[in-house]
Amino acid sequence: MVFLYKQTYTSAQILKPDPEKLKKIFMIFFGVAAVVTFALSWFTTYQLQSSNIPLEGSIKYQNMKSIMIFALNFSFLVMMILANAYSLSLKKLAIVPYLMTIVFYALFVLKDAYIISDYFSLWQKSLKMLKGDLPDFHSTAWVKCWMGVAVTTFNVALIWLGLRK
Numbered sequence: 001m002v003f004l005y006k007q008t009y010t011s012a013q014i015l016k017p018d019p020e021k022l023k024k025i026f027m028i029f030f031g032v033a034a035v036v037t038f039a040l041s042w043f044t045t046y047q048l049q050s051s052n053i054p055l056e057g058s059i060k061y062q063n064m065k066s067i068m069i070f071a072l073n074f075s076f077l078v079m080m081i082l083a084n085a086y087s088l089s090l091k092k093l094a095i096v097p098y099l100m101t102i103v104f105y106a107l108f109v110l111k112d113a114y115i116i117s118d119y120f121s122l123w124q125k126s127l128k129m130l131k132g133d134l135p136d137f138h139s140t141a142w143v144k145c146w147m148g149v150a151v152t153t154f155n156v157a158l159i160w161l162g163l164r165k
Contacts, residue, residue, distance in 0.1 A: 017085060023097075026086055029078060030100055036071055036075075037068065041111060041116055044064040044065050047061045048123050055129075058124070075104070076101065080101055083097035083100075087159045088159065091163060093163060101152060102149055105145070109148070110141055110145065113137040113141030117137040
């Protein structure tokens with residue numbers, strides 16, 4: 001009976017997670033999220049080449065881009081939660097997971113603005129589907145990056161204030 005009691009996982013242990021396990025979970029999730037988001041970004045541009053009908057290619061592109069943006073935002077949220085949990089389990093502020101999270105988010109937001117969306121605009125322009133000038137995705141991307149930095153900074157400040165007390 002004592003052996004069974006020592007091997008059980010109680011709800012009180014959830015409040016004191018092992019920092020090494022959380023670090024490993026964060027790194028695995030970071031790697032999986034980077035691979036999945038990179039693959040989705042590649043498939044987004046591929047959708048424009050796979051269709052012979054321009055309107056169908058545009059619809060496929062918009063659908064795949066929505067999936068990629070969802071995966072990016074979901075990954076950002078989960079990595080932020082894991083970074084917070086890791087800092088709390090260490091009982092000190094671990095800045096590296098937060099930096100990895102914001103670099104991941106900024107990298108894919110800027111990739112979307114400077115590569116994927118520009119490619120789509122040029123594709124539309126070449127097929128004469130776009131009327132007028134090319135849209136500017138760059139300023140929106142930088143606003144998204146700064147918003148990601150603000151959210152990350154807010155989380156770091158809250159964790160730091162919580163650990164001070």
